[in-house]
Amino acid sequence: MPRTPLTVFVCTHKHCRKVWRRLPRGGSHGPDLESLAQEAGLEVRLQVVETECMDRCDDGGCLFLAGPAGARWVTGLDDRHGCARLQSALRCAVQATVEPTGAVGPPLPLREHVVPALHE
Numbered sequence: 001m002p003r004t005p006l007t008v009f010v011c012t013h014k015h016c017r018k019v020w021r022r023l024p025r026g027g028s029h030g031p032d033l034e035s036l037a038q039e040a041g042l043e044v045r046l047q048v049v050e051t052e053c054m055d056r057c058d059d060g061g062c063l064f065l066a067g068p069a070g071a072r073w074v075t076g077l078d079d080r081h082g083c084a085r086l087q088s089a090l091r092c093a094v095q096a097t098v099e100p101t102g103a104v105g106p107p108l109p110l111r112e113h114v115v116p117a118l119h120e
Contacts, residue, residue: 002043003043003044003045004042004043004044004045004067004068004094005044005045005047005067005068006044006045006046006047006065006066006067006090006093006094007046007047007048007049007065007066007067008033008046008047008048008049008063008064008065008066009049009051009054009063009064009066010030010031010048010049010050010051010063011051011052011053011054011056011061011062011063012030012050012051012052013052013053013054013057015053015057016030016053016057016061016062019060019061019077019078019082020061022078022082023061023077023082023083024083030048030050030063031063031077031082031083031086033046033048033086033090034046036083036086036087036090037087037090039087040087040090040091042090042091042094044067044090044094056073056075059075059076060075060076060077060078061075061076061077061078061082062074062075062077063077063086065089065090065093066093067093067094068094069092069093069094069095070093071093072089072092072093074086074089
């Protein structure tokens, strides 16, 4: 079975870094997404992009998932259920079958997030 490509934009601003360090599978540069995906039984090829503040500090730790099933924000990862919530979001980004707890809004098609090229 081929691995599903999944791009994860992880906020590494000081507020989110504190959240990542508190997660059981976290570090200062974000959660250990590879091990969380493996535990969930997902065959994914992860590309992790570290970002500056994504302006969602009030929502707790946040990241943005983009995969073949769409794209979505995942927030509220700063409580004791953060890892389970993140695994659910990873599963949804790959399979698009269930809405994960902690996701903000419905999945959005990737084409709506494409930034138009600058023209002369």
